[in-house]
Amino acid sequence: MQLQLLINQQQKNVDVEPDMPLLWVLRDHLGLTGTKYGCGMAQCGACTVHLDGSPVRSCVLPAQAAVGKSITTIEGLNSSTGKAVQKAWDDLNVVQCGFCQSGQIMAAAALLEQKPNPTDADIDNAMSGNICRCATYVRIRAGIHRAATLRVNTTISAEGLV
Amino acid sequence: MTTLRKLTRRAFLASVGLTGIAAGGLILTGKHTGLQNRLHQQFHKPPEKLYLFIQIGTDNRVTLVCHRVEMGQGVRTSLPMILADELEADWSLVDVVQAPGDAAYGNQYTAGSRSVFMGYELLRQLGATARTMLEQAAASVWSVSADECVARGHRVEHAASGQSLSYGELAELAAKLPIPPVSQVRLKNPAEFRYIGKAIPSVDSTDIVQGQAQYTSDITLPDMLYAVVEHAPVIGARLQSLDDSAARKVPGVVDVLVLPVQDFPMAFKPLHGVAVVATSSWAALQGRKQLRCTWSDSQYSNRGSDQLQADLVERIKTPGDVLRRQGDPDAALASAAQVIDATYLQPYLAHAPMEPPVAVADVRWNSCRLWVSSQDPQNVRHEIASLLNIPLHNVEINVPLLGGGFGRKAKGDFCAQAALIAAHMGVPVKLFWSREDDIRFGYYHAMSVMHLRAGLDADKRITSWILRAAYPSIQSLYTLGANKPSRGEIDLGANGCLFTIPNTQAEVHSADEAARIGWFRSVASIQYGFAHNCFADEIASARGLDPFANLLSLIGDDRIIDPAELQMDYPHQQQHPIDTARFKRVLRRVVEGSGYHAREANAGWGLAVHFTFPTSTAAATKVRIDGKRLIVEEVHVAIDCGQVVNMDSVKAQLEGSVIFALAFALSGRIDILQGQVQQTNFHDYPLLRINQCPKIFTYVEESHLPPSGVGEPAVPVIAPSLANAIHAATGKRFRQLPLNAYFEV
Ligand code: FES
Ligand code: FES
Numbered sequence: 027m028q029l030q031l032l033i034n035q036q037q038k039n040v041d042v043e044p045d046m047p048l049l050w051v052l053r054d055h056l057g058l059t060g061t062k063y064g065c066g067m068a069q070c071g072a073c074t075v076h077l078d079g080s081p082v083r084s085c086v087l088p089a090q091a092a093v094g095k096s097i098t099t100i101e102g103l104n105s106s107t108g109k110a111v112q113k114a115w116d117d118l119n120v121v122q123c124g125f126c127q128s129g130q131i132m133a134a135a136a137l138l139e140q141k142p143n144p145t146d147a148d149i150d151n152a153m154s155g156n157i158c159r160c161a162t163y164v165r166i167r168a169g170i171h172r173a174a175t176l177r178v179n180t181t182i183s184a185e186g187l188v
Numbered sequence: 189m190t191t192l193r194k195l196t197r198r199a200f201l202a203s204v205g206l207t208g209i210a211a212g213g214l215i216l217t218g219k220h221t222g223l224q225n226r227l228h229q230q231f232h233k234p235p236e237k238l239y240l241f242i243q244i245g246t247d248n249r250v251t252l253v254c255h256r257v258e259m260g261q262g263v264r265t266s267l268p269m270i271l272a273d274e275l276e277a278d279w280s281l282v283d284v285v286q287a288p289g290d291a292a293y294g295n296q297y298t299a300g301s302r303s304v305f306m307g308y309e310l311l312r313q314l315g316a317t318a319r320t321m322l323e324q325a326a327a328s329v330w331s332v333s334a335d336e337c338v339a340r341g342h343r344v345e346h347a348a349s350g351q352s353l354s355y356g357e358l359a360e361l362a363a364k365l366p367i368p369p370v371s372q373v374r375l376k377n378p379a380e381f382r383y384i385g386k387a388i389p390s391v392d393s394t395d396i397v398q399g400q401a402q403y404t405s406d407i408t409l410p411d412m413l414y415a416v417v418e419h420a421p422v423i424g425a426r427l428q429s430l431d432d433s434a435a436r437k438v439p440g441v442v443d444v445l446v447l448p449v450q451d452f453p454m455a456f457k458p459l460h461g462v463a464v465v466a467t468s469s470w471a472a473l474q475g476r477k478q479l480r481c482t483w484s485d486s487q488y489s490n491r492g493s494d495q496l497q498a499d500l501v502e503r504i505k506t507p508g509d510v511l512r513r514q515g516d517p518d519a520a521l522a523s524a525a526q527v528i529d530a531t532y533l534q535p536y537l538a539h540a541p542m543e544p545p546v547a548v549a550d551v552r553w554n555s556c557r558l559w560v561s562s563q564d565p566q567n568v569r570h571e572i573a574s575l576l577n578i579p580l581h582n583v584e585i586n587v588p589l590l591g592g593g594f595g596r597k598a599k600g601d602f603c604a605q606a607a608l609i610a611a612h613m614g615v616p617v618k619l620f621w622s623r624e625d626d627i628r629f630g631y632y633h634a635m636s637v638m639h640l641r642a643g644l645d646a647d648k649r650i651t652s653w654i655l656r657a658a659y660p661s662i663q664s665l666y667t668l669g670a671n672k673p674s675r676g677e678i679d680l681g682a683n684g685c686l687f688t689i690p691n692t693q694a695e696v697h698s699a700d701e702a703a704r705i706g707w708f709r710s711v712a713s714i715q716y717g718f719a720h721n722c723f724a725d726e727i728a729s730a731r732g733l734d735p736f737a738n739l740l741s742l743i744g745d746d747r748i749i750d751p752a753e754l755q756m757d758y759p760h761q762q763q764h765p766i767d768t769a770r771f772k773r774v775l776r777r778v779v780e781g782s783g784y785h786a787r788e789a790n791a792g793w794g795l796a797v798h799f800t801f802p803t804s805t806a807a808a809t810k811v812r813i814d815g816k817r818l819i820v821e822e823v824h825v826a827i828d829c830g831q832v833v834n835m836d837s838v839k840a841q842l843e844g845s846v847i848f849a850l851a852f853a854l855s856g857r858i859d860i861l862q863g864q865v866q867q868t869n870f871h872d873y874p875l876l877r878i879n880q881c882p883k884i885f886t887y888v889e890e891s892h893l894p895p896s897g898v899g900e901p902a903v904p905v906i907a908p909s910l911a912n913a914i915h916a917a918t919g920k921r922f923r924q925l926p927l928n929a930y931f932e933v
Contacts, residue, residue: 042468043439043440043470043471043474046468046470046471047470050468050469050470053406053469054414054468054469054470055468057408058399059399059402059405059406059408060398060399060400061399062403062405062542062543062591063405063469063544063620064542064543064544064623065623065869065870066473066622066623066869067623067869067870067871069869069870069871070542070623070870072542099399100398100399101398101399101400103399111397112397112398115393115397116389116393116394116397119387119389119390119393119836119840120393120397121260121390121392121393121396121397122260122261122262122840122844123258123259123260123541123542123543123589123590123591123592123593124260124392124393124396124401124589124591125260125403125541125542125543125591125592126542126591127396127397128399131397149878150878150879151879153878153879154877154878154879155877156877156878157542157870157875157877158542158878159540159541159542159592159594159848159875160260160542160592160844161843161844161846161847161848161851161876161881162840162843162844163847163876163877163878163881164843164881164883164884165840165843166878167878167881
């Protein structure tokens with residue numbers, strides 16, 4: 027089935043089975059492998075992308091359901107919030123194996139858009155769907171707080187955060 | 189149904205990178221002939237390996253090779269830090285390249301917390317050798333003695349004349365020099381370290397946070413197909429019938445093939461099953477759902493975890509095989525004023541790395557290339573060469589980043605599956621395991637039953653300590669019927685108890701495995717650390733002592749313990765003597781750093797200390813009990829791992845160890861019924877989530893003693909400190925994990 031998807035601000039045409047979840051369209055058909063598979067049943071958050079700005083689990087979202095909406099993946103996370111989260115992650119060296127981190131960053135960026143200054147409780151609430159087996163949770167919490175500060179105090183240039 | 193295997197000759201595919209150093213690695217730029225020959229030679233003396241590890245370009249950039257596998261523990265940063273430090277390289281001019289699986293690099297088997305621990309001296313030697321050659325090259329340019337030339341910060345300087353040359357300018361000349369003997373190479377004093385001991389960010393961080401880092405899951409080759417395998421539900425069972433007609437009708441499904449039957453012992457053999465090959469991961473998964481298979485029984489079909497636990501709880505009441513005996517524990521028990529005993533139970537556990545097992549294989553006539561999420565690339569190389577009957581030097585093993593390992597990916601069963609399927613298909617194949625495959629067909633951490641008994645004299649001194657351990661052995665992977673703990677497992681705890689007690693004994697009982705058993709972060713230290721520390725806490729109660737005072741008295745005076753006294757195989761005594769002072773220091777650190785001595789209603793602190801991989805760690809954990817709810821509020825964890833290389837990654841490993849251990853202590857449990865693992869995914873095999881994550885405080889001893897392990901040693905102290913904290917808060921002992929059987933977690 028032919029689908030037209032708006033991904034990272036570009037129109038993409040794909041020919042896929044209608045029930046194929048967005049995750050596999052991104053990874054196998056479009057080569058956008060930054061979004062990861064961890065469970066396939068909305069349990070781990072590794073596959074988190076934004077659909078019209080809200081975090082969704084792409085492993086259970088049929089690609090068809092994303093037609094007409096704006097999809098953002100880690101590769102296209104260009105918002106000032108997104109850049110602030112990535113910089114905070116770099117600054118605090120959050121990642122270990124990194125496999126969960128695209129999903130963590132997408133979830134964190136969506137949280138900060140909703141709540142620019144989240145409490146630890148807000149963070150626990152918004153991030154508890156994202157598993158990190160390497161257990162970077164302490165730094166994820168700190169990273170979100172730092173990103174909140176960066177977002178307020180800095181401007182974004184074409185190259186990123188300065 | 190088609191059977192394996194027809195090999196198809198394929199055009200050579202364009203390189204997708206990651207292997208540059210294997211094809212063209214050399215020290216310093218310049219022409220090296222016969223490189224391939226040298227690459228495959230045996231290398232025993234470290235300096236001869238130099239060109240495999242260090243490359244200096246005329247553009248002044250330095251390429252350092254990470255020969256060990258990166259799975260989140262930080263070796264791609266910490267190992268090059270060691271090289272760069274001795275080389276006096278400027279870190280901002282360093283590029284890190286990952287080595288392929290090749291014996292030329294020495295040991296690449298990334299497990300056992302050994303990368304820094306075992307690699308530190310060698311890498312320092314290599315870095316210092318290259319530095320010496322650069323100094324010699326500069327000396328020849330300036331016609332002065334090499335002693336007057338000093339490498340510093342990516343340049344060689346001659347103080348007397350004020351001249352200096354960059355490494356890039358010296359590279360070609362240095363490449364022509366003979367490699368100096370070890371005796372001519374000076375290692376730095378710790379005071380001269382530039383990077384070692386500092387906190388340096390991961391070299392992969394930026395790629396990862398931008399979604400650009402490549403894992404094996406992300407490797408895509410032209411014409412590549414995707415495969416998943418329907419495994420026999422019980423290990424060792426055989427396919428009896430297959431109806432693949434519906435599967436073949438699923439859009440995108442290309443082929444269905446049967447992977448060969450494997451006999452026990454399973455080792456790392458490619459698991460038997462039915463592979464569905466398709467044009468996308470999703471199509472392969474959909475096709476797999478449509479298979480209709482029936483399977484035979486296997487020797488595991490009548491085994492289960494509840495059954496085994498019940499058997500072992502009975503068996504453990506009787507004497508087992510005595511492995512270690514000091515003094516006369518029987519007489520001491522007979523004359524004891526008080527005897528206490530307790531039995532500790534832990535279930536099977538699954539590794540569940542975030543990236544499930546995955547491998548990409550491209551098999552052509554007489555050669556193949558693989559990308560593997562493997563901790564043991566050399567072993568995979570050997571296994572694939574013999575499986576496909578391809579000469580070893582034609583098997584190329586690339587190791588992108590691993591999305592976690594924890595011991596699971598030390599076993600290359602899935603890599604071999606990928607090779608078999610790709611050999612049949614004649615095009616590249618990405619074989620991936622779903623999360624369900626990962627949870628159901630793992631190499632599990634063994635369930636265990638540990639019994640401890642101690643005698644106290646009239647003055648409440650401990651006069652005897654007897655441990656009986658029963659758990660399926662990792663050895664069962666390799667040897668049919670091996671059902672008693674192996675030496676390596678025993679030395680992680682049974683003989684490694686550092687308490688000073690006059691009469692001790694360690695016994696083992698048999699336990700038949702019901703699944704493939706494998707090593708899991710910290711291995712048998714988990715059950716030994718739990719049993720010894722929980723029992724020590726019970727003894728504190730019996731003695732009427734504070735648990736901290738009790739532990740200090742059990743450890744006794746400062747002394748170096750002779751491993752022979754522990755009847756322990758311990759090859760590290762020279763470099764890493766077993767030192768009770770270091771053991772006590774980490775314990776004091778967590779007590780002093782935390783609020784251990786404070787008392788609060790419905791809250792409590794617990795302690796634990798252990799020595800393994802051969803590092804001392806201690807933990808102090810605080811819990812709060814709120815009705816049925818158990819809240820882990822704080823964990824303080826201290827480590828003495830000798831010289832730290834990357835302070836940031838040591839702390840990260842401690843944080844990770846805390847959560848990894850809390851996950852299994854609170855809710856980790858694999859059940860096996862009639863040979864079948866019952867759990868399937870994160871909804872029934874829960875891992876810890878951020879809302880369950882306590883505050884974590886880490887303490888790292890400053891030391892210039894030789895480095896020891898970091899990734900695993902802190903795991904075994906967490907669960908006992910938690911159980912002991914619950915006792916402090918409630919007065920109740922919980923001797924069986926996981927704790928979600930008793931509490932909401
Ligand atoms: S892969 Fe989608 S939530 Fe786990
Ligand atoms: S960093 Fe490895 S799973 Fe999160």
